[in-house]
Amino acid sequence: MKFFRNTIKTLFPKTYIKFCIMSCRKKFEKIPLGTENFNYELLDYEEWLREIEDKELIKKAEKMDVYIDEIPFPENDPENLYSIENSHYYHGTFGSKMLADDIRKTLIKKIRERTPSYKKERREIWEFWIKSIISVLGVLIGFVAILTKTKGCL
Numbered sequence: 202m203k204f205f206r207n208t209i210k211t212l213f214p215k216t217y218i219k220f221c222i223m224s225c226r227k228k229f230e231k232i233p234l235g236t237e238n239f240n241y242e243l244l245d246y247e248e249w250l251r252e253i254e255d256k257e258l259i260k261k262a263e264k265m266d267v268y269i270d271e272i273p274f275p276e277n278d279p280e281n282l283y284s285i286e287n288s289h290y291y292h293g294t295f296g297s298k299m300l301a302d303d304i305r306k307t308l309i310k311k312i313r314e315r316t317p318s319y320k321k322e323r324r325e326i327w328e329f330w331i332k333s334i335i336s337v338l339g340v341l342i343g344f345v346a347i348l349t350k351t352k353g354c355l
Contacts, residue, residue: 218250241294248293255300258308265319267311275301 210217225243259269269289289304300308 215250215253218246218253221246222250245295248295248297248299251299252293252297255305258300258305258312262308262312265312265315267308267315269304269308272304272307272311275303 206217209220222243225240225246229240229243262269272289274289289300290298291301293299
């Protein structure tokens with residue numbers, strides 16, 4: 202069982218984290234309501250998942266030519282002990298480095314705005330390569346046809 206968990210954790214970290222969150226919630230439901238017990242393990246897994254999703258979001262944005270540097274820094278909240286001054290990130294309770302909520306929303310909005318033009322650009326690139334390959338194949342077929350005709354005439 203330990204080998205299976207380590208393999209899943211290494212190869213599919215998001216799946217592993219979602220599995221752990223699900224098991225933590227099941228454990229937390231069994232605790233009576235009157236007890237003052239906060240599930241820190243669940244919070245740790247949720248922060249870890251958010252950190253991975255933020256990295257994927259930034260990678261997707263950069264692929265679409267939307268850069269996080271174009272977004273202005275959020276207002277630094279003096280009451281928030283985890284925010285980082287002049288940064289798009291904040292530190293979670295367990296040290297995870299996550300995007301600030303308003304930066305995350307802005308980045309998602311910019312990605313949605315950019316998506317149609319990005320898809321059009323990608324489609325044009327694919328069309329160019331397909332047309333190029335078809336034209337090269339047509340020229341080759343023409344050469345083969347000419348060569349076979351000239352050999353037959355001699």
